[in-house]
Amino acid sequence: MQHPYLTDDHREFRRTVKKFLDKEASPFYDQWEEERLIPRSFWRRMGKMGFLCPHLSEMYGGSETDWGYSVVLIEELERVGSGLVGIGLHNEIVVPYLEAYGTEEQKQKWLPGCTDGSIITAIAMTEPGAGSDLANIRTFAQEEGDSFIINGQKTFITNGIQADLILLACKTDLTASPAHNGISLFLVEEGTEGFSRGRKLNKIGLHSQDTAELFFEDCRVHKDNLLGDAGKGFYYMMEKLQQERLIVAISAQVAAEEMLRMTVDYVKSRKAFGKPVSKFQNSQFKIAEMATEVELGRAFLDQLIAGHMRGEEVTQKVSMAKWWITDMAKKTAGECLQLHGGYGYMEEYEIARRYRDIPVSGIYAGTNEIMKVIIAKNMGL
Template sequence: MVSTMAINKDDSRSFLTEKHLLFKQSIREFLAKEAVPFYDQWEKEGEIPCSFWEKVGDNGFLCPSIEVDFGGIGADFGYSVVLAEELERVGSALGGISIHSDVVAPYIASFGTIDQKQRYLPKFITGEMMSAFAWTEPEMGSELADIQTTAIKKDGYYLLNGAKTFVTNGFKADFMIVACKTDPNPVPPKDGISLLLIDKDKPGLTRGRKLCKTEQGSSGTAELFFDDASVPVGNLLGEEGKGLSYIMQKLQQERLICAIRSIMAAKDMLHLTMNFIKSQKAMDKKRSAFKKAQFTIAEIATDIHLGRTFIDGLICKHMTGENIITEVSMAKQWITEMSKRISDKCMQLHDRYGSMGDDKIIRRHRDISSPTFFTGTDETIKTLIAKNIGF
């Protein structure tokens, strides 16, 4: 059990109210019972069971921002921060739940019709339906506009053809948003990219192999193939040809969630490493070795504190609706790279023990690189930052 006092001491942050902290305590206690004991087994099996998703939904933790009219609690972004952090505290593979709750669901909530919201959002909230967002493609470059999957409108349907890869939750998703090209020669303000809502049993949809990535092994990442999949025009999300603009609107929150998860992963690695060094101190007669470890730990703690302070400021601005895509992009790029550096330092401090067995530190080191590639490559993000600061 986790005491309220322990949580308050850990999270005296300006945007967190008493209700946020109670929500955090509930999630932490739930995960300690329903996820932590089984996480290693899920990693070995390569998937998180649907029954766990349903338990998360039954306990009211999914999609906290969704309006009450569609079964949600209409909560502010602080609840999403709490959810993302507590899931990441257990393990990175649970990040698929954050993608479901705070990436896919907001697209439906923001751009969907009333019918689409009623059809999907209540089932998102209960965990009855698992969702995914499919935009990355096998031959895709660093630009979102490079999408090659096409959707040609004919007789009230879109004929969808193409392939997607690295789709988190894709192997078991009941529903997915698919980014595709509906117009090869768009006329502004349209961008030629559209978003289609696809159910799992759609004829013409084939799920490829489960991608057994070296990182986040149980996140259900998969390949998807579309061969003349017939999609009703009523499954278009928002306006035709404006998909890229919708994606850009949501990148701020998506990149912020990514940075939040990365800083929590780094913080957990610091905690694991400190505990390991303390346990070894009695056996280590070389005071100089411990002193050197202290210096490294101090450097890591400083980096994490700087990153956490940066992130917390951005969270406050995001919660008030400010456009901070440049700052969030900076945070995502810097924090994900910083977390990788911290991970390497922590493994070095574990010495030979860091490369043996099934210890959590090994899994953290394995998973830490993955967020670097989320929401755009480093090159894409740096290009956006440079342009936005006038260079």
């Protein structure tokens, strides 16, 4: 049966990506987890191979590929480890804003660096007092001559420590009604006066992914760094958040598949009471249940990706996929760790890391509770 979106070219690309990651990422991933950072040299190697922003036009260093190639990259990076999520954020979340809403001058200035790995990007929405409720952000940009003066704080920012270019959401009109009409987006470069980074945040999981606090104290940015139109930032974010949530679902699906695979291998080799753990009915039932849910998630996700690639309206289904698949993956992590027994609690077994890494998937890109609000609203409830 024909795959909903993958072709032989995509499959050949997957083999190329896997071969690269087997050599350049997998052997070093534990070290990156300990160091709490993905080295910039790896980003450079990704860029040299054409694995950064492949969907971009060739004039900016891209390969003008369809989104199926991006999906392959997201999946293969997740198979190495969830801590590589920052590359997907760079490729498929931040750069698409610049591609869609940037001026030609902005694109020429920054996109080539985004494709060769010399520019790492981050998106700064969340604040200490505003997460899913983006309309209530307090970071403020006040117009002054040919510039904006920005004051505020952001937190939980993926790629925050290494980012060379920050896509920043802030208020430009405090009197707008409704409040979200006062939000604008700016591009803030590393080294801009008044911009500083706080501590690298110490997370439960995703240890190799750098996450930071960002501070803006009378940070002056030129009007040329405004992305798109003033006051349209909230609408830009709502449009692009659908792809972000789909990426989270894809990563969670792959994580669930990987956890199931390693657990099946483990219970076949581990013996208890004189026979493999896989021969116990409880183990068989648990694995059968997980395998069914993983298969259901994959079938729904592949059709959703195909619809997204065709340009269909997928807000409702993306919200469904984001909450259900991430919840399924969290459940899978708990069951798989249990089937590993005491060894599942040991750091040398990958299931322990997966168990730590997966919970945040139900939180970022809009909590799963917000996904259910969206679904209910679209149903007219």
